[in-house]
Amino acid sequence: MTWGSWGKKLSKNEMIDLMQYCIDAGLTTFDHADIYGSYSTETDFGNAFAESGIKRSAIQLISKCGIQMTKGRDNRLNHYQYDKDYIIWSAEQSLKKLHTEYLDMLLLHRPSPLMEPHEIAEAVNALLESGKIKTFGVSNFTPSQIAMLEKAIPVSGNQVEFSLTHDDPMYDGTFDDCIANKRMAMAWSPLGSLFRDKTEQTKRIKKAIKPLMEKYDADESQLLLAWILKHPANIFPVVGTTNKERITLAAKTIDLDMELQDWFALLVASQGHDVP
Numbered sequence: 001m002t003w004g005s006w007g008k009k010l011s012k013n014e015m016i017d018l019m020q021y022c023i024d025a026g027l028t029t030f031d032h033a034d035i036y037g038s039y040s041t042e043t044d045f046g047n048a049f050a051e052s053g054i055k056r057s058a059i060q061l062i063s064k065c066g067i068q069m070t071k072g073r074d075n076r077l078n079h080y081q082y083d084k085d086y087i088i089w090s091a092e093q094s095l096k097k098l099h100t101e102y103l104d105m106l107l108l109h110r111p112s113p114l115m116e117p118h119e120i121a122e123a124v125n126a127l128l129e130s131g132k133i134k135t136f137g138v139s140n141f142t143p144s145q146i147a148m149l150e151k152a153i154p155v156s157g158n159q160v161e162f163s164l165t166h167d168d169p170m171y172d173g174t175f176d177d178c179i180a181n182k183r184m185a186m187a188w189s190p191l192g193s194l195f196r197d198k199t200e201q202t203k204r205i206k207k208a209i210k211p212l213m214e215k216y217d218a219d220e221s222q223l224l225l226a227w228i229l230k231h232p233a234n235i236f237p238v239v240g241t242t243n244k245e246r247i248t249l250a251a252k253t254i255d256l257d258m259e260l261q262d263w264f265a266l267l268v269a270s271q272g273h274d275v276p
Contacts, residue, residue, distance in 0.1 A: 001033070001240065004041030008242045015048035021244055023058060025251040031159075031186075031238050032098070033064035033109055034090055038072035042097035050099040061100055064109035064139055065090035080112035087123035091132055106133040107159060110140045121152035137184065143177035157184030162235065163192030164227050164270050165201060175233040190237035191224050201270060208269035212262055222249050223266070226256040230263050 003010050003018070010018065022028070032042055042063065065087060068079050091106055106127065108120070127133040137157030138146060146155050158178060162169045166189070169175050178185040194202050212223055228235050239250045268274055 001031075001036045001041065002242055004037035004044045006037050006041065010044075010242065012044070012048045012051065015045060016052045018242060018244075019049065019052055019054060019059075022247060023054065025248055026254075027239070027247065027251055028058060029060040029062065029104075029236075031062045031188075032094070033067075033107075034094055035064075035067050035069055035072070035109070038069065040072065042094055046096075046098040046100070056100060060104040061098055062105045062107065063091075063094040063098070063103055064107040065094070066109040066112065080110060080114070082108065082112055082115050082120055084119050084123040084126075087120065088126060091127050095132060102131055103133045105135045105137055105157060107137045107139045107157070108141070111138070111142070111145045115145075115149070117149045117152035120149065124153050139186075139188075143173040146177060146183075155183065157186060159186035159188055159238065161189050162187035162228065163190050163194075164205060164224055164266055165192030165194060167267070167270065170231070175231065175235070178233045185233040185235040186238055187228055187235050188238045188240075190228055190239070191221055194220065194224060201272065204269040204272060205266065208265055212258075212266075215262075216256055216258070218253070218256055219249060221246060222253045222256060223258070225250060225253040226258045227263060227266055229253065229256075230258050 002008055003015060030045070032045065034042060036042065037044065066080050066082055068075050068081050070076070070078060091103065094103060095101065124136045128136065135156040136153065137159070138149070138155055139159040140161070141158055146158065149155055158174065160169050160174055175185055177183060193199070194205055209220055209223055213219060216223065216226070218226070225237050228237050239247065241247060241250070264275065
């Protein structure tokens with residue numbers, strides 16, 4: 001999301017360089033959505049990928065569909081669309097823009113009140129059978145919405161907002177559902193608001209995290225990611241940075257095993273009270 005016009009506006013050569021840097025660091029999955037850059041970032045990334053010399057088998061591509069925006073398309077208002085023809089068309093557009101024959105995973109971007117699970121299943125099954133997508137998942141869905149969909153089609157993953165400053169998925173059943181149903185859990189905005197907002201919550205976290213930086217020889221962002229990685233849902237953080245140094249630090253976090261009481265110390269700092 002941050003590579004194109006909504007973020008750093010990277011050139012083709014800068015995208016190629018960053019792709020290769022991520023791969024060399026061990027980060028091989030690239031998370032897209034059709035709407036990023038007002039429907040332009042998939043094209044920018046795809047054009048760079050086509051000239052990169054990177055083998056398709058060396059990376060994984062995720063994309064999302066379902067949000068209809070007024071920017072970049074001729075819509076009267078923002079809305080969601082999940083009829084069969086639109087889902088198939090959206091996936092095929094992503095394939096064309098990304099210069100690939102398949103997506104490793106296609107996600108429905110946000111739930112719509114008008115979702116009809118059997119129509120969605122028809123579209124997804126057609127994409128799966130044709131090999132245009134390898135797996136199917138959702139983003140920002142509740143467990144009950146996933147349960148409704150699974151009356152018609154299996155759901156392999158759920159990408160939701162989760163961080164130390166936004167821990168709802170641990171308590172609203174989202175990650176319980178992922179564990180119980182062996183569903184891939186992904187966390188967008190994994191650093192939360194720590195570097196964005198100055199609140200009582202972020203002040204408490206910064207105070208609690210300071211001694212841990214020395215203990216683990218890690219910076220704040222690494223400790224925030226390590227906190228997420230401790231969760232038994234085996235959550236994959238979606239790292240948004242385009243900064244090479246931060247990418248390297250993020251990749252190294254996989255080796256950081258946070259101790260139990262340190263994990264709870266950060267939770268207590270975030271919530272502002274001891275655990276019940």
